[in-house]
Amino acid sequence: MPTYEYRCAACGNQFEASQPITAAPLTKCNLCGSGPVERLISSGGGLIFKGSGFYITDYRSSSYKRDAGKESPSTSKPSPAKKPDSTPPKPPTTSGD
Numbered sequence: 001m002p003t004y005e006y007r008c009a010a011c012g013n014q015f016e017a018s019q020p021i022t023a024a025p026l027t028k029c030n031l032c033g034s035g036p037v038e039r040l041i042s043s044g045g046g047l048i049f050k051g052s053g054f055y056i057t058d059y060r061s062s063s064y065k066r067d068a069g070k071e072s073p074s075t076s077k078p079s080p081a082k083k084p085d086s087t088p089p090k091p092p093t094t095s096g097d
Helices: 062-071
Strands: 003-008 014-018 037-040
Touching: none
Parallel strands: none
Antiparallel strands: 003 014, 003 037
């Protein structure tokens, strides 16, 4: 269930309420019991996975990912192509026969 933040217009109280997504927004303050309340836009909570249904590789450290990339040949960069020689060709030599 999502947690919503509310602020009371009468007393200024800010509070949170866990409600189903389909529920109508609250209209009364939980502190003073009056005044209209407005639902605030918040950043929300982070998603946390708990339990045995997740793999240990789901949350590897950045150093592990960096070191694993060194061993894998598919992630290595191809070697640059050899550049052609920029010196002009030498003229052919003729023998004085």
